[in-house]
Amino acid sequence: MTAARAALLGALVCLAVVCQAVVFRYVAVDGVVPNLALILVVAAAIARGPKFAMLLGFGAGLLLDLAPPADHVAGRWALALVVVGYLAGRVQRDARSSTVTAVLVVGAASFVGTSVYALTGVLLDDAALPMDEMLQVIVISVLWDLLLAPLLIPLLLWLMDLARPLRTA
Structure with a gap:
């Protein structure tokens, strides 16, 4: 991967995390904002496969973990x-076939990602919410991500295709 392509992906991750932490906090529903980093990771999984998306997810997740308010x-x-x-990379072919399928993958990924985050909080005894509030946060998060996915997935897939290395014959 060239430096320009890596810079584009790094800028996308930083932009997603900053928008999620700063811009969308003004439109939060019960303190829940859309998970733009998750949508970006799903787009990367659809465009480039599971290995690439796992690496991008690790980097984006660390940025989210360290971004204020890191509580x-x-x-x-x-x-x-x-x-x-x-998981999103495992259904790459099906998700690439249509935007509706990609949006459904975002919804499933949002449920899984938010649930993993919530369950690790319970396991680590890290400011765990009561179960009913946790379920409410998961539902709101999935709805936010499903709302933004039809707008963001086509744009992100186009940007991921720009960042794809050219194949030589």
Whole structure:
């Protein structure tokens, strides 16, 4: 991967994390914002496969873990986005076939990623919410991500195709 392509992907991750932490906090529903980093990882999984998405998910997750207000044990989002990258990459061919399928993959990935994050909080006894509040956060998060996915997935897939290395014959 060239430096320009790596810089584009790094900028996309940073932009997603900054927008998620700063911009969308003003439109949060019960304190829950859309997970733009998760949508980016799903787009990477659809465009480039599970290995690439797992690496991007780890980096984006670490940025999310360290971005203010970091009030949890570092590594929880990194783990969640690695799992999301792997699972979304496993259905790469099906998700690439249509935008509707890609949006459904985002919904499933949002459920899995947010659930992994919540369950690791319970296991680590890290500011665990009561179960009913945890379920409410998961539902709101999935709805946010499903709302933004039809707008972001085509754009992100196009950007991922720009960042794809050219194949030589």
